[in-house]
Amino acid sequence: MKGLTTRQLDHYKNKGYVSPVNALTSNEANEIRDEIEKIEKDWPGALEGINRNYIHLISPKFNKICLNKNILDAVESIIGKNILICGTTLFIKNPNEKGFVSFHQDAKYIGLEPDNWVTVWVAVTDANEKNGCMRMLSGSHKENLRFHEQKFDKNNLLTRGQTIKNVPLDKTDPVILKAGQISLHHPMIVHGSGLNYSNDRRIGFVIQSYIGANVNQVIGKMFVQKARGKDEYKYHEYSKVPAELMGEKEIISQNKANKELSKIFYSGSKKIGKF
Numbered sequence: 001m002k003g004l005t006t007r008q009l010d011h012y013k014n015k016g017y018v019s020p021v022n023a024l025t026s027n028e029a030n031e032i033r034d035e036i037e038k039i040e041k042d043w044p045g046a047l048e049g050i051n052r053n054y055i056h057l058i059s060p061k062f063n064k065i066c067l068n069k070n071i072l073d074a075v076e077s078i079i080g081k082n083i084l085i086c087g088t089t090l091f092i093k094n095p096n097e098k099g100f101v102s103f104h105q106d107a108k109y110i111g112l113e114p115d116n117w118v119t120v121w122v123a124v125t126d127a128n129e130k131n132g133c134m135r136m137l138s139g140s141h142k143e144n145l146r147f148h149e150q151k152f153d154k155n156n157l158l159t160r161g162q163t164i165k166n167v168p169l170d171k172t173d174p175v176i177l178k179a180g181q182i183s184l185h186h187p188m189i190v191h192g193s194g195l196n197y198s199n200d201r202r203i204g205f206v207i208q209s210y211i212g213a214n215v216n217q218v219i220g221k222m223f224v225q226k227a228r229g230k231d232e233y234k235y236h237e238y239s240k241v242p243a244e245l246m247g248e249k250e251i252i253s254q255n256k257a258n259k260e261l262s263k264i265f266y267s268g269s270k271k272i273g274k275f
């Protein structure tokens, strides 16, 4: 694959997202799941709370996903050839839990400017309407930032439970993916997801986000890694590439990054959520 086709790119520009895009094999997706489940078993709690973030700093396997050629080719079609990785997050919905993601815009609280950045959602498991795939309000990226109510619901997988009200569900598009496929979405698109009614986990490994080297962080500090091209702006501090799974240095690097991330997530908020 050499980047998005003209049709896929037009879809992204007009609707604010594109999917499905083939990126990993189903075996590669299963390897990510195995790595997640190994960490959950051997280091209980290590992927929970704030530590569901910057997970590409604690596992060489997760790091490798962020450098996958098919993913980077698709990203390059959108943000150009100078690409930095500035974060990763796991969005896991277990069966029989009530996890959901309220409708929101990623650009609202993240402080990345200008909006030359894109989020890649890697399906570690299949994602479909039954297990609570993402839903996109097509075209909403062309409008302004909307009002978000901060609800802090306990089952909301977003930091502040930030919620755009009255989004018509029947006007949103489901992002249906097979394990290994990806979707890419724009910083301004209104999106969210419902409950998992299936008997298996729904797992998204989210590269949140790939930024152009020209993108600065205007609220706080983020740690980046070079994915492709040049960084002539040098706005950000670079994090270490992990050498081993959950090594001491790797954990220190993740903790340092998450401490700063938390300040960005909750900037101006009276309350701190669980992520």
Ligand SMILES: O=C(O)CCC(=O)C(=O)O
Pocket: 091, 101, 106, 119, 121, 132, 133, 134, 191, 192, 193, 204, 206, 208
């Ligand atoms: O995984 C989900 O359901 C939502 C993820 C999300 O909001 C995002 O990747 O920006």
